[in-house]
Amino acid sequence: DNYFWLDREETFQLNDPLFVIRDAASAAVEEFDKVVQVRQDNARELQSVQQSVDELIAAIGRATFQSVEEYVQKLAGLREARGRVIGLRELxxxxxxxxDTLESELVEASERLGNRCVQFLLGKKSLEPYRxxxxQAESDLPTVHSTADGKKFEAEAQTIASDLELLIDTVSQLKIEDLxxxxxxxxxxxxxxxxxxRxxxxxxxxxxxxxxxxMEAEYASQCKLLDQAVASSLETADTPEKVDEALTRMMLQLEELExxxxxxxxxxxRLTEKRETLCxxxxxxxxxLVETRxxxxxxxxxAATRISQSVQSRAMRQSEDDALRSYFASDPMVxxxxxxxKQLGALGDTVRMDDVLxxxxxxxxxSLRQLHDRKELYTTDGLIQLGRHHFTVNRQQVELTTVVRDEKISLHLTGTQYYEPLHAPEIQAARDLWDQILPSETSTVYRAEFLxxxxxxxxDASQKLAFQNAVP
Structure with a gap:
């Protein structure tokens, strides 16, 4: 407020360089604060490492080692502490x-403890705990009767092996001048x-x-369970789709077993053979199921075709539009x-379903179109009217037969006036049979006589004799 003129052109806009100076000063202060914070953090870390090193060296100095494990543990602690000190150099x-002073202290402590460890290891009973x-592990080996016991035993053996490997690694790092x-x-x-x-x-x-x-026992039980599941699935799967779903489930179980x-x-x-058998x-x-479907x-x-033919036949006998529509709407056949x-659709045969509908x-x-045509062509008396002419409708089914007409055998279409004489020598030779209705009766022999x-x-003779004796 006191220097309101700083941004004016008359003063050459002094505010711009002042802002730059202010930003630079702020950045320098922030960087200084960061450096101070880093120094404080690193100093605390150094102090923490110093304290842990002092405690470790003091503990080693007070300790009375009774086993090689204690030496190995302390030597490992010294190596870990030295690694932590070396890591401080990166800060x-x-x-x-x-x-450097801390690292020197750790190196000296490691050498002193290493010499003590060597002297301890030279004792005949130094490795007795491992032995x-x-x-004990070798004597307990016959008591292993299951894989669960074996895994526990194996974990204990692995622990012993890890301890021995750590001991070997520790010994290899010790400075032993006497070969x-x-x-x-x-x-x-x-x-x-x-x-x-061993x-x-x-x-x-x-x-x-x-x-x-x-594993053999478990495999047998799992296969028995799988066989029961397969039998149940085959029994309950009543469609090809359900068979595919059941097969997928069984394959997943087989993959788990594999x-x-x-x-x-x-x-x-065996599981591969089982897979082929299941498939x-x-x-x-x-x-x-596909063939049954x-x-x-x-x-x-x-059945739909037969019923449709019956429906068509009955529909042709309807005489009114409303009756025809009612027939197709409510008739049980339709x-x-x-x-x-619907059953065809449920079975998945949509082609036949669409064809039936x-x-x-x-x-x-x-039927509706033919009904309209009949109404236009037929009169109330059932006659076909074409202009001024009326024609009788013959609904009799046309059949072909033979009749005797004008002393000749002729082909005849029933319900019509069509006759066609048959000219064949064989027919003429059998003229005496034209009027014979039954094969067992002629104009000269009565049927009862023939029978x-x-x-x-x-x-035979005995039957004839019995008949003669029975007739008075």
Whole structure:
């Protein structure tokens, strides 16, 4: 407010360079604050490391080591602390001299403790705890009767192996000037590791045997369960779609079993055979259902065709539009056709369903159109009227037969005046048979006489004698 003229042109807009100076000063202050904060954080970290190193060295100085594990643990702690001190060198604004002092203290402490550890390891009983643990593990090996026990035993053996490897790693980092001492320590440690490896090898062999038996039993139970599930699925699957769904579920179960028995080649081979068997069973069931569905669809389509013909015949006898529409709306026969179409749709045969419904609609349309045509052509007396002319309608079914006309055999269409004489020598030769209605009766022989004679001819002598005695 006191310098309102800073942004004016008369003062050459002094506010712009002043803003730049202000921003630079603010950035410098912020950077200084960051440096101060980093120095404080690093100083606290250095102090924390200093405290932990002092506590560790003091604890080592007070300790009375009774086992090699204690030496290994403390040596590992010194290495870890040295790594943490070396990591301080990466921090900014750290006191390098202080860090060097800490590292020197740790190196000296490691050398002192290492010398004590070497002297301890040269004692004959220094590795006795490891030896007892290995002997105990070897004596407990016969008590392993299941894979669960074996896994616990294997975890214990792995712990011993890890401890021995840590001991070997620690010994390899110790500065032992006497090669004889180094060789003695390494040989004794190697003997323990070899004994442990023998125990672990025996355990693995025993576990393989136990696992094989347990896996065989589990495989048998799982296959039995799978077979029951397959039988149930095949029984309940009544459509090809349900068969496919059931097959998918069974394949998922098989994949789970293959993952469970992935380490056993023989069981995997059996599962492969089981897969082929299941696929064949489900495919046979599916094919059976497809054939059954196809036959069912064929039967329904044939029934729909027969009923449609009956519907068409009855529809042609309707004389009024309303009656015809009512017939197609409420007649049980028509409803039966629609139900068959729904059944075909439920079975998945949409082509036949559409064909049945289209045929029914076509019958309804044709019947209505023909009804209109009949109303235009027919009179109230049932005659066809074409202009001034009226014609009788013959509804009799036309059939072909033979009749005797003008002393000749002729072909005749019933209900018409059509006659066609037949000229054949064979027919003329049998002229005496034209008027014979029955094959067992002629103009000279009565039918009863023919039947009696035929009966007598068929009897033997004893039957004829019995008949003569019976007739008075």
């Amino acid at each position: 900014r604004f750290i006191e390098a001299e202080h860090v 007892r643990r290995i002997q 004889t001492q180094r060789t003695e320590i390494v040989d004794r440690t190697g003997d323990l590791l070899a004994a442990l490896n 125990v672990r090898s025996s355990l693995k062999a025993q576990l393989r045997q136990l696992l094989s038996g347990e 993952g469970r028995f992935a380490e056993h080649d023989e069981l995997l081979l 064949a069973a489900f495919e046979a069931r599916r094919q059976q 196809s036959r069912r669809c064929e039967a329904l389509a044939a 409803d039966k056709v629609r139900q068959i179409a 289209s045929r029914l609609k076509s019958i309804a349309d044709d 009696a004679a035929e009966l007598l001819w068929s009897w």
